[in-house]
Amino acid sequence: MIKINVICVGKLKERYWREACAEYEKRLSRFCRLTVRELPEKANPAAEAEEILKTLSGYVIALAVEGKRSSSEAFAAEIKRLFDAGLEITFVIGSSCGLAPAVKARANALCSFSEMTFPHQMFRVILLEQLYRAFMINTGSEYHK
Secondary structure: OEEEEEEEEOOOOOHHHHHHHHHHHHHHOOOEEEEEEEEOOOOOHHHHHHHHHHHOOOEEEEEEEEEEOOOHHHHHHHHHHHHHOOOOEEEEEOEOOEOOHHHHHHOOEEEOOOOOOOOHHHHHHHHHHHHHHHHHHHOOOOOOO
16 A cells, blocks of 8 residues: 655644544545654744655655646546555645745655645645545546546
8 A cells, every 4th residue: 555644844723624634534544554744833944844854755745836736637647656656655745934945855846736825734635635536536436527
């Protein structure tokens, strides 16, 4: 079973974000071994980078506004490609300050879901939903219409 890590800077403070993430984590459990690791927020992205870099493993995808944008189908195809290659995947979500250049340089890929900026707490839910959608697309489910 594929291993997917999500490295997040900052905690989910509101119950509704935690509940939404828990729901998608439960749904994803039939497709992958998912680990979500929260790191403490620091004064700036450079300070956060030290902690982030220590946690990275496998194929690293940093979520950054300047990253490559794709459709849900293309994202699903990329997840399938990495899955078929037997690679562990690590996604990195920065704090409200963004990701330091050192983290982006270490990443194998930069991915953007939009030109818009999202709160990092909300983005964790968005990432988990898109991962679930990717698995549903790859299994031919009607979830993605």
